[in-house]
Amino acid sequence: xxxxxxxxxxxxxxxxLAGVTVLQILADxxxxxxxxxxxxxxxxxxxxxxxxxxxxxxxxxxxxxxARGGIFVRFPARASDPLAPALGVVRLxxxxxxxxxxxxxxxxxxxxWIGLGAAxxxxxxxxxxxxxxxxxxxxxAGCLESVMARGDRVLAESASSAHLAEALxxxxxxxxxxxxxxxxxxAFTAERVATARVRAQRQAWNSPPDEPVVLLLTEMTPAxxxxxxxxxxxxxxxxxxxxxxxxxxxxxRDGRSCTIDPGxxxxxxxxPCKDLPAAFVAAAVVAxxxxxxxxxxxRAVEAQAMGMPVIVADEGALxxxxxxxxxxxxxxxxxxxxPFGEPEALAAxxxxxxxxGASARERLSLRARAHVDRHLSIERMRDxxxxxxxxxxxxxxxx
Numbered sequence: 001x002x003x004x005x006x007x008x009x010x011x012x013x014x015x016x017l018a019g020v021t022v023l024q025i026l027a028d029x030x031x032x033x034x035x036x037x038x039x040x041x042x043x044x045x046x047x048x049x050x051x052x053x054x055x056x057x058x059x060x061x062x063x064x065x066x067a068r069g070g071i072f073v074r075f076p077a078r079a080s081d082p083l084a085p086a087l088g089v090v091r092l093x094x095x096x097x098x099x100x101x102x103x104x105x106x107x108x109x110x111x112x113w114i115g116l117g118a119a120x121x122x123x124x125x126x127x128x129x130x131x132x133x134x135x136x137x138x139x140x141a142g143c144l145e146s147v148m149a150r151g152d153r154v155l156a157e158s159a160s161s162a163h164l165a166e167a168l169x170x171x172x173x174x175x176x177x178x179x180x181x182x183x184x185x186x187a188f189t190a191e192r193v194a195t196a197r198v199r200a201q202r203q204a205w206n207s208p209p210d211e212p213v214v215l216l217l218t219e220m221t222p223a224x225x226x227x228x229x230x231x232x233x234x235x236x237x238x239x240x241x242x243x244x245x246x247x248x249x250x251x252x253r254d255g256r257s258c259t260i261d262p263g264x265x266x267x268x269x270x271x272p273c274k275d276l277p278a279a280f281v282a283a284a285v286v287a288x289x290x291x292x293x294x295x296x297x298x299r300a301v302e303a304q305a306m307g308m309p310v311i312v313a314d315e316g317a318l319x320x321x322x323x324x325x326x327x328x329x330x331x332x333x334x335x336x337x338x339p340f341g342e343p344e345a346l347a348a349x350x351x352x353x354x355x356x357g358a359s360a361r362e363r364l365s366l367r368a369r370a371h372v373d374r375h376l377s378i379e380r381m382r383d384x385x386x387x388x389x390x391x392x393x394x395x396x397x398x399x
Contacts, residue, residue: 013399016390018049021100025075025092025115026107029059033298034107034129036061037182037381039103042070046383053099055092073099088114089121096122103127103389112147119152125392130156130165130176131294153392155179155385158297177388180299182381183372188305190281197278200355204271205247205259205282212244214350215283217299218249218290222258225250226267228290229260229342235347236262244284244354249273251288252295280306285353287311288318290341297321300335305372307365309353310335311346323371334368 022045024038039061042052044365046069054065055075062072063135073095075088092114095101103129106115112128119126128151148154149165149172156162162176186192199209207213220228225248233246242262247270250256257270273279276299280286286303288296300321303310312318314337320334336352356364374380 015048015050016393017045017386019051020102020389020393021051021053022103022105022389023053023055023073023095023099023101024105024107025055025111027110028057029054029061029065029072031060033181035059035184036184037129037385038107039065039068039070040182040382041385043068044386045256046070048386053101055095065213084110084150085113085117088312089117094119103392105129105389106148109145109148112150112256116147116150120395125152127151127153127155127392128285130154130161149176151175153177153388157181157294157389158320160316160320163196177384177391179381179384179388180376181294181301182378183298183301183305183376184378185305185373188277188280188302190277190306193277193281194203197275198282201273201275201278201282204273205245205257206270207245207247207282211285211353213282214354215279215286215305216248217286217288217296218248219250219252219295220248220290222256225258228341229258229267230265231343232346232350233260233262233264235343236293238349239347239349239351241354247279247283249276249279251299268283274304277306280308284313285309285350287346287350289313289338289346301372301376304334304368305376307369309356309361309364310368311349311353312337313340314338315340321376323367332367334364334371 024041026038029035038054042054042065045052052352053071055073057076058074065072096118101124103125104115105117106112107129115126128148130148146168149169152175154165154172154176156165156176156178159178162178165176166173187319201212202209205213218225229246229248245259245261247257247259255272255274259270260267260268280303286308288300288309296318300310300318310322312322312335320336322337324333324335324337336349338349339378
């Protein structure tokens, strides 16, 4: 007869957020990273016994939010409407009272302005989410963006945006939590990408199975991307690197693509890339040498989640996605950082990535995946967000 300790029957202590109602507010539930993060956070709250509400105009992900336990609240606030902040505050105060909201979490600039007003009127805590970069191109832009740092707790997607927020509002120091973008490892796992998908992607590129492909992910106009490809191909040719193919894919629009090999003079158009995980597996090296912080960071992290050697621009939030000397040792490297938009430096890093032996490449791949799992996964993002909610409730020591 097996004797079971009485401890097995003791009721576990409830999570600090059990019974807590959290309202997240954002522009819409489209396919943006903010919408995805709101849904993941809602599900995490459900799992610990919290009550998650999400206020937005609507969008294609409303059904997914509801399927995962979130409660959708239609909240029509248009940034183009000059009365939107004032009307939004009135609506939000009414919602806070009717739903007994305990915490507000603003995931957009307009949501932050509305949330700030409503939170101060109702005396409930406000959490804000900083994007990977902030617009400080003018004093007015900086003033408008500074609201994102006025929460009682601030979630920053990168250390660089956290530092910028502290510069805009020094009083935010000590209230900022750096929370990575949160990559879905189930979608970006190399072993889950069928061989047929990889073969189809290579066929779309007109690339034979044994040809190394360097995948460039940027946000450029067609003319800009072609010029950048020509310059990079010229540098690779100078290094006597031939027999490979450069493929450029637009990282944010419709997957528009073009290609060139170092021996050719002009790039040529390709069909749009609709299967990015397969493109990662089909490539030998992935480079994100230029781009807006948010989308570019996400692509760099997704590529590392697939175990790819990754090259990024050495600036701001994008540089933070990759572990590389001098900030870490060579034995911990997960990719390369290069000066912003320099084809010569890009060519040198491509040569280093292609030159990895099988064992070195496998070790780098394992480090890259582990780096994403520890710091940049959805699970990490969910945990850190809930910790911020606990902290803002005054229970920082209980998680």
